[in-house]
Amino acid sequence: MYNPTEDHKGYISSIRGIRVCERYLTDFDIMNEVFIENAYNVNLPIETQVIVMDIGMNIGIVSLYFATQNWCEKVYGYEPFQDTFQQALENFKMNNKLLGKIISQNFGLLDKECSTTVSGGERLSGHRSVLHEVEDNP
Secondary structure (H helix, E strand, O other): OOOOOOOOEEEEEEEEEEEEEEHHHHHHHHHHHHHHHHOOOOOOOOOOOOEEEHHHHHHHHHHHHHHOOOOEEEEEEEEEOOOHHHHHHHHHHHHHHHHHEEEEOOOOOOOOOEEEEOOOOOOHHHHHEEEEEEEEEO
């Protein structure tokens, strides 16, 4: 089910009890991958509890999916881009029953501290990627 946002810049979708604001085509692609294609479906032994790290959290769809799983104790999400991070926070607020399971950070993770160049623009938020290292920071 889709309803337009108040600012008419996206749609609020609802699937499996999760509400998400989708603004760009990549957002719809990720929703399809997670909830229709079941790309993150994991079968774990009964009574297993895990902590999930969502590196490249984007708008929080995968974090929300894992937070709904009984076997998921906590989700740690990392998103370096301010615009998609803010959209993730909005999505988390729409699913306040899951807020206690998701800890989100507005930075990326690499094996060292550095600056990078990223491909993709705002409308391709789900397809941004690191091209190359620009400057190391000691």
